[in-house]
Every structure is written in structure tokens, then in C-alpha cells.
Amino acid sequence: MAILVTGGAGYIGSHMVLHLADAGENVVVLDNLTTGFSWLVDHRVKLVEGNVADAELVSKIIAENEIDSIIHFAGSIIVPESVENPLKYYKNNTANTRDLIAAAVAGGVKHFIFSSTAAVYGMVGLEPVAEDAILSPVSPYGRSKLMSEWMLADVAAAHPITYGVLRYFNVAGADPQMRSGQSTAGATHLIKVAVQTALGHRETMSVFGDDYPTPDGTCVRDYIHVADLVAAHGLLLGHLRDGGESTTVNCGYGRGFSVDEVISTVKSVTGIDFPVEHGPRRPGDPASIVAGADRIKALGWVPKHDDLAGIVEMAYKWEKYLDTRNDRPSIL
Ligand code: UFG
Numbered sequence: 001m002a003i004l005v006t007g008g009a010g011y012i013g014s015h016m017v018l019h020l021a022d023a024g025e026n027v028v029v030l031d032n033l034t035t036g037f038s039w040l041v042d043h044r045v046k047l048v049e050g051n052v053a054d055a056e057l058v059s060k061i062i063a064e065n066e067i068d069s070i071i072h073f074a075g076s077i078i079v080p081e082s083v084e085n086p087l088k089y090y091k092n093n094t095a096n097t098r099d100l101i102a103a104a105v106a107g108g109v110k111h112f113i114f115s116s117t118a119a120v121y122g123m124v125g126l127e128p129v130a131e132d133a134i135l136s137p138v139s140p141y142g143r144s145k146l147m148s149e150w151m152l153a154d155v156a157a158a159h160p161i162t163y164g165v166l167r168y169f170n171v172a173g174a175d176p177q178m179r180s181g182q183s184t185a186g187a188t189h190l191i192k193v194a195v196q197t198a199l200g201h202r203e204t205m206s207v208f209g210d211d212y213p214t215p216d217g218t219c220v221r222d223y224i225h226v227a228d229l230v231a232a233h234g235l236l237l238g239h240l241r242d243g244g245e246s247t248t249v250n251c252g253y254g255r256g257f258s259v260d261e262v263i264s265t266v267k268s269v270t271g272i273d274f275p276v277e278h279g280p281r282r283p284g285d286p287a288s289i290v291a292g293a294d295r296i297k298a299l300g301w302v303p304k305h306d307d308l309a310g311i312v313e314m315a316y317k318w319e320k321y322l323d324t325r326n327d328r329p330s331i332l
Pocket of ligand 1: 117119120189193259
């Protein structure tokens with residue numbers, strides 16, 4: 001019995017692989033290495049370079065390794081890019097997921113865990129947002145993921161497969177043992193951008209909009225440590241393997257920080273006062289989004305890293321580690 005992790009050479013996927021390998025699971029990673037890195041894949045697991053939509057390859061992996069579960073991370077994740085290039089998102093996040101699910105069903109895979117996103121909610125009125133809130137994504141990214149959620153639910157109703165959907169809030173931080181971290185070239189996520197600016201890799205950074213209807217006018221997000229996030233996947237997989245029902249869960253801590261608060265935290269953790277500009281809003285950004293995490297907590301999830309300063313510290317440590325590598329991924 002083994003688990004197929006797609007996108008296991010990427011940021012969150014590589015942490016999932018560490019979590020599973022630490023728990024003694026057999027793992028196969030499938031990654032096309034367009035945004036991931038082979039050196040992020042733990043040496044205890046097998047890496048296959050290829051595409052999740054390659055039905056022949058996926059079927060072969062499932063049969064040869066007796067895959068009982070798939071954890072599907074591979075996809076595109078940048079909200080503003082999805083506004084500029086929606087078809088890339090409908091291909092990578094929707095069409096490719098369809099093909100992977102088809103191969104899973106054909107190969108008799110029992111459980112399918114899918115990386116979804118808080119972006120499926122869109123503009124949220126009530127906070128924190130629960131899983132049964134109205135789904136009204138405001139970006140192609142959110143819509144591309146929501147379509148995959150629906151596909152999965154329809155397929156599970158028709159075939160003997162159960163699923164777990166995790167809607168991620170804002171994932172940050174790095175493996176506490178510093179075996180992996182956010183390494184994506186040209187990363188756009190706030191904490192990553194801020195620690196790179198602190199380290200002088202960027203001359204300045206911009207706050208995208210300060211006229212939102214939030215306490216300080218900047219967007220509010222629920223930042224969750226990547227180690228807590230992958231632990232939630234492990235828990236959900238255990239639930240499905242024990243015969244539990246398919247479910248969709250939010251993954252966040254249930255509290256939010258504004259962009260200005262995050263930047264202040266990065267300045268205090270690093271001890272560096274870097275330049276910050278206030279610029280216009282970025283397309284596709286909801287003002288505020290915080291997780292209602294009751295469902296995942298009811299499954300027994302107990303976060304261990306709910307501390308913004310600690311999350312920033314690990315992100316900062318990882319960024320400094322990347323600086324020591326000759327093959328450091330490009331920053332911009
Ligand atoms: N931001 C800045 N300056 C930057 C980078 C980001 O002001 O240089 C702001 C953004 O405008 C936003 C906030 O910081 O208000 C967070 O932005 P990120 O790009 O870090 O993350 P997003 O909120 O856009 O997206 C992330 C994930 C999605 C998830 C979403 C849920 O990538 O998968 O959080 O809120 F859906």
C-alpha cells in the first residue's frame with residue numbers, strides 16, 4: 001500500500017512527503033518539476049518526473065506501487081496570474097485534475113485528497129467563514145479549484161472512492177527541522193516577499209491597497225503554518241482509511257492579521273526596518289478572509305504552530321538557508 005503525492009516537489013507537497021515519510025508511509029511523488037525542485041523531495045521516497053494528466057504514466061504508477069490514496073497538490077496557485085491567464089488555471093487546476101481523478105477511478109484508488117483554497121469563498125461577509133458558506137469565488141484561481149471540488153463530489157457519488165477536500169488559507173513557514181521551505185522562483189506571497197525584502201533581495205515591497213473595509217485598511221488573512229497544514233492532511237487520510245465519510249474542511253487557525261501587521265511582525269522578528277510602499281489594490285483580492293476551523297478540529301486537529309512570529313521566523317530562516325545554495329531559485 002502506498003500514497004501518490006502529486007506536486008510533491010513543491011512547497012506544500014514536499015512538507016507532506018516529509019510528514020508521511022516520518023510516519024513510515026510508502027510514498028511516490030509525481031511532479032513535472034516546472035515549479036518544484038527535485039532536491040526538495042525527501043530521499044526516502046521515489047520521485048517520478050511527469051504530468052498528472054498523463055493517464056498512461058499515472059495508471060502505471062498506481063498499479064506498480066499499489067497506490068490506495070492520492071494526495072493531489074500539483075497545480076497553479078497565484079491569484080493575480082490567474083486573472084491574466086485564466087486558461088492556464090483551468091488547464092492545470094481543473095482539466096488536469098479531471099484526468100487524474102479518471103486514472104484514480106480506473107486504477108481502483110480508494111481515497112483522494114485534494115488541495116483546494118479559501119479563494120472558493122470569494123468576498124466573505126461573515127467571519128470566520130464556515131465550509132457551508134456561499135461559494136462565490138472572485139478569481140479564476142478560485143473558480144478553477146471549485147470546479148475540481150464539484151467534480152470530485154460527483155465522482156465519489158458514482159464510484160467507490162472517498163475524498164477529502166482541504167481549503168487552505170494563507171500557508172507560510174517552513175519545516176521546523178529546516179528540511180524544506182517555500183522555494184518557488186518568483187514567489188509572490190506576502191511573508192516570502194517581506195522576508196526577501198528584509199534580506200535586501202528586493203529594494204522595496206508594496207502593500208496592495210490600504211482602503212479596504214478592515215481595521216487598518218489593508219487586507220486580512222488567516223496565516224497557517226505549513227507543518228500544521230500537512231498534519232491536517234494526514235489526519236484526514238487516516239479518517240478516510242478508517243472508513244470515514246468524504247468531507248470538505250477549512251484549514252486555517254480562525255484568526256486574521258492585516259498586511260500591515262504581517263509586515264510589522266517581519267520587521268520585529270528580523271530586526272530589520274526595510275522600505276515599504278503603499279500601492280493600489282491587486283485584482284482578485286478579497287478584503288478579509290478567516291477560517292472557521294470547527295470541522296477539522298472535530299476530526300482531532302490540534303495546531304502546534306499558531307504563532308505569527310514563529311511562522312515568520314521559520315520563513316526567514318529558510319530564506320537565509322536558500323542564500324547559502326549555489327542553485328538558489330531566482331527571487332523575481
Ligand atoms: N500582498 C501585498 N504585497 C505583496 C504580496 C501580497 O500587499 O507583495 C497582500 C495581498 O494583496 C493580499 C495579502 O497580502 O492582501 C496576501 O497575499 P498573498 O499573495 O500572500 O496570498 P493570497 O491571499 O492572494 O492567496 C493565498 C493563497 C491562496 C488562498 C488565499 C486565501 O495563495 O491559495 O491565500 O486567502 F486561496
